[in-house]
Amino acid sequence: MSTRIAFLKGHGTENDFVIVPDPENAIDLPPSAVAALCDRRAGIGGDGLLHVVRSAAHPEAKDLAAEAEWFMDYRNGDGSIAEMCGNGVRVFARYLQRAGHITEGDLAIATRGGVKRVHLAKNGDVTVGMGKARLPEGDVTVSVGERSWPARNVNMGNPHAVAFVEDLAHAGSLHEAPPFSPASAYPDGVNVEFVVDRGPRHVALRVHERGAGETRSCGTGACAVAVATARRDGADPAVTGTPATYTVDVPGGTLVITELPDGEIEMTGPAVIVAEGELDATWLTTLAR
Numbered sequence: 001m002s003t004r005i006a007f008l009k010g011h012g013t014e015n016d017f018v019i020v021p022d023p024e025n026a027i028d029l030p031p032s033a034v035a036a037l038c039d040r041r042a043g044i045g046g047d048g049l050l051h052v053v054r055s056a057a058h059p060e061a062k063d064l065a066a067e068a069e070w071f072m073d074y075r076n077g078d079g080s081i082a083e084m085c086g087n088g089v090r091v092f093a094r095y096l097q098r099a100g101h102i103t104e105g106d107l108a109i110a111t112r113g114g115v116k117r118v119h120l121a122k123n124g125d126v127t128v129g130m131g132k133a134r135l136p137e138g139d140v141t142v143s144v145g146e147r148s149w150p151a152r153n154v155n156m157g158n159p160h161a162v163a164f165v166e167d168l169a170h171a172g173s174l175h176e177a178p179p180f181s182p183a184s185a186y187p188d189g190v191n192v193e194f195v196v197d198r199g200p201r202h203v204a205l206r207v208h209e210r211g212a213g214e215t216r217s218c219g220t221g222a223c224a225v226a227v228a229t230a231r232r233d234g235a236d237p238a239v240t241g242t243p244a245t246y247t248v249d250v251p252g253g254t255l256v257i258t259e260l261p262d263g264e265i266e267m268t269g270p271a272v273i274v275a276e277g278e279l280d281a282t283w284l285t286t287l288a289r
């Protein structure tokens with residue numbers, strides 16, 4: 001392995017990521033190394049890590065190489081693997097642009113949740129086609145302390161439980177994952193969104209992310225919230241035949257989500273690279289053992 005390992009740091013509405021470019025998939029990144037890199041005191045710090053690999057060089061993506069040259073090997077900050085990261089894929093596209101792999105315009109990125117189409121606009125916004133939501137049947141309840149709420153089960157490639165609350169403060173400190181029932185609803189854990197109304201087609205959320213804790217934003221979470229809110233509002237585009245657009249305020253900014261009558265969901269928001277540097281290869285190699 002080369003002794004020079006580049007990294008970058010970026011964020012989308014303050015959902016922040018360590019970015020490790022590794023086109024040929026040559027860097028060993030076990031969960032312990034990912035968790036150490038994402039540690040905010042002893043590492044670089046991030047809610048997650050974007051391992052940038054050519055699809056052809058990654059066993060999970062080589063079948064997608066003809067459709068998408070690059071694979072987002074996304075990891076949560078605790079080192080666990082997730083199917084999809086909506087803010088991550090926008091930041092991933094911004095990295096590819098900065099590195100000269102693409103220019104402004106449209107590109108396809110392979111993820112564990114399938115190939116996502118991304119558009120980089122001149123104004124700095126990045127739009128991603130997030131695919132369709134699945135709404136598995138079954139009642140789910142989410143609790144914080146003495147309070148509990150019914151939650152809508154929405155799958156955006158990854159699992160979400162969306163609870164409408166009176167006040168975002170009722171979500172508490174979110175230092176721990178909010179308990180949910182039945183336990184069988186999410187055998188692999190869940191991302192939990194707490195939502196309040198801000199105005200017509202305008203909501204705000206707080207989120208506890210699986211594998212990361214409370215974060216300042218979650219792209220798949222914002223999409224899950226828009227879908228759940230449209231069903232609550234009687235604005236399901238499949239029923240009304242018109243797109244439903246929601247502005248979703250997150251603690252770190254604002255995302256705009258549109259669901260089309262065919263169920264396809266588009267998300268738009270900023271994506272920023274803030275730093276670039278070099279990792280200490282000895283430190284990383286020690287963690288990878």
Ligand SMILES: N[C@@H](CCC[C@H](N)C(=O)O)C(=O)O
Binds near residue numbers: 015212
């Ligand atoms: N922050 C992400 C979601 C990352 C994955 C999630 N924590 C999970 O485990 O499913 C986003 O922007 O979508």
